[in-house]
Amino acid sequence: MRIIVIGGSFGGLTAAFDLRRLLPRESHEVTLISRDRRFTFIPSLPWVAMGQKTISDISFDLEQPLSSRGIDFLEASVTRIDPSSKCVYTEDGSHKYDYLLIATGHRSANEAVPGLGPFDGPGHSLMSPPESEEARDSWQAFLRDPGPIVVGCAPGASCLGPAYEFAFEAHHALKKRKLCHKAPITFITPEPFLGHFGVGGFGNIRQYMEGELEKRDIRYFTSSAISRIAAGGVETADGKVFESCYSMIIPPLAGVNAIADSPGLGNPKGFIPVDSNYQHRDFENLYAVGVAVAMPPVEETPVPVNFPKTAHMTEQMAKMAARNIVADIMGEEKTSHELMVECLMDMGQEAVHMVADPVRPPRNVSTISKGRRWLWAKRFFAGYYLWKIQRGATRSPKWVW
Ligand SMILES: Cc1cc2nc3c(=O)[nH]c(=O)nc-3n(C[C@H](O)[C@H](O)[C@H](O)COP(=O)(O)OP(=O)(O)OC[C@H]3O[C@@H](n4cnc5c(N)ncnc54)[C@H](O)[C@@H]3O)c2cc1C
Numbered sequence: 001m002r003i004i005v006i007g008g009s010f011g012g013l014t015a016a017f018d019l020r021r022l023l024p025r026e027s028h029e030v031t032l033i034s035r036d037r038r039f040t041f042i043p044s045l046p047w048v049a050m051g052q053k054t055i056s057d058i059s060f061d062l063e064q065p066l067s068s069r070g071i072d073f074l075e076a077s078v079t080r081i082d083p084s085s086k087c088v089y090t091e092d093g094s095h096k097y098d099y100l101l102i103a104t105g106h107r108s109a110n111e112a113v114p115g116l117g118p119f120d121g122p123g124h125s126l127m128s129p130p131e132s133e134e135a136r137d138s139w140q141a142f143l144r145d146p147g148p149i150v151v152g153c154a155p156g157a158s159c160l161g162p163a164y165e166f167a168f169e170a171h172h173a174l175k176k177r178k179l180c181h182k183a184p185i186t187f188i189t190p191e192p193f194l195g196h197f198g199v200g201g202f203g204n205i206r207q208y209m210e211g212e213l214e215k216r217d218i219r220y221f222t223s224s225a226i227s228r229i230a231a232g233g234v235e236t237a238d239g240k241v242f243e244s245c246y247s248m249i250i251p252p253l254a255g256v257n258a259i260a261d262s263p264g265l266g267n268p269k270g271f272i273p274v275d276s277n278y279q280h281r282d283f284e285n286l287y288a289v290g291v292a293v294a295m296p297p298v299e300e301t302p303v304p305v306n307f308p309k310t311a312h313m314t315e316q317m318a319k320m321a322a323r324n325i326v327a328d329i330m331g332e333e334k335t336s337h338e339l340m341v342e343c344l345m346d347m348g349q350e351a352v353h354m355v356a357d358p359v360r361p362p363r364n365v366s367t368i369s370k371g372r373r374w375l376w377a378k379r380f381f382a383g384y385y386l387w388k389i390q391r392g393a394t395r396s397p398k399w400v401w
Contacts, residue, residue: 011103172348
């Protein structure tokens with residue numbers, strides 16, 4: 001029996017390692033196909049933009065960790081999937097499967113707002129390694145000739161945390177250089193209030209975030225729809241124009257082209273509809289996890305804000321999907337549980353640790369805690385995660401993500 005996993009990041013790698021551990025090697029082949037041959041710890045991309053880390057510091061080649069654990073690795077870009085004939089097509093050929101697990105993440109939907117960048121317009125982004133490297137080079141140039149900055153998220157964004165993180169880190173970097181007076185920061189978000197994060201907020205995060213931005217003299221605008229990013233400024237739908245020499249704007253996301261180009265597989269945005277077991281709603285041998293999955297927003301907001309699918313949540317989904325594929329094969333009952341979210345956000349000199357369990361309200365746990373110890377925890381965890389996932393260890397310790 002052949003199980004194919006597409007995607008070599010949090011979702012794909014976690015699922016492939018678990019599948020390999022749970023299924024006998026003699027009778028079950030596990031193959032991982034990934035467009036990128038390196039795993040990158042994406043949550044560290046803001047540190048790349050700030051020049052604190054390089055991509056090679058936060059990534060590793062997938063070949064050895066996979067092959068040494070009996071997983072076939074194929075570096076290839078999937079162009080299309082045909083679920084009725086159970087076939088994955090790449091640029092080099094086709095691959096039949098008995099079970100397929102898709103963890104292809106996102107495509108930045110830069111077409112949503114004119115000027116979203118960095119390769120389609122003057123805006124900067126953190127959504128991928130090349131984008132964070134571009135953000136770093138432009139940031140270095142900006143520091144030599146500073147001016148006003150706009151940081152924010154476009155309408156429909158779901159990955160909102162990195163915008164806050166960038167605003168705090170940028171402020172910290174400017175403060176160290178005594179440049180805050182030359183580079184006022186404006187934060188623009190579609191969220192109805194600060195700290196909504198696409199999950200409806202939690203605990204007293206709103207008051208906390210307002211206080212933290214105000215303490216740093218960062219102006220903020222909520223329920224704001226960025227409508228254009230130009231070289232010298234950012235415009236919002238209500239006609240405001242904000243001068244900006246450096247615009248870090250997080251885009252809305254869509255599913256990757258391989259899903260959009262496979263009829264019947266995804267929704268109109270290219271995300272994959274799954275049930276609570278992460279099984280495709282129409283194709284029983286197909287599972288999907290992570291950012292590639294369709295999940296509705298928690299509530300309707302005046303300006304659209306979408307539901308975030310974090311790496312921590314992706315890891316939980318991947319473990320459930322792998323277990324359910326095995327249950328399917330063995331004729332056992334499938335199981336699933338509600339997702340929770342835990343996050344560590346770098347705020348410059350300190351960090352904040354946030355937990356929402358379950359992630360969709362109402363919740364049993366909703367906590368935030370801040371302090372320098374969380375910054376150390378975040379730094380430690382990034383290195384630890386890279387170390388342990390290379391060894392096929394898929395379980396993260398509790399209370400550290
Ligand atoms: C700047 C930033 C900071 C973040 N910080 C945090 C954080 O602090 N905590 C947290 O929990 N989450 C964080 N996240 C979210 C987290 O990075 C994502 O949830 C996570 O990367 C999702 O993993 P994934 O496996 O679903 O997809 P991805 O990480 O997007 O990986 C997709 C994989 O699929 C492969 N792929 C894509 N298309 C194809 C194709 N056609 N053929 C073959 N392979 C393909 C890619 O090569 C890649 O290996 C952050 C995200 C960003 C952008």
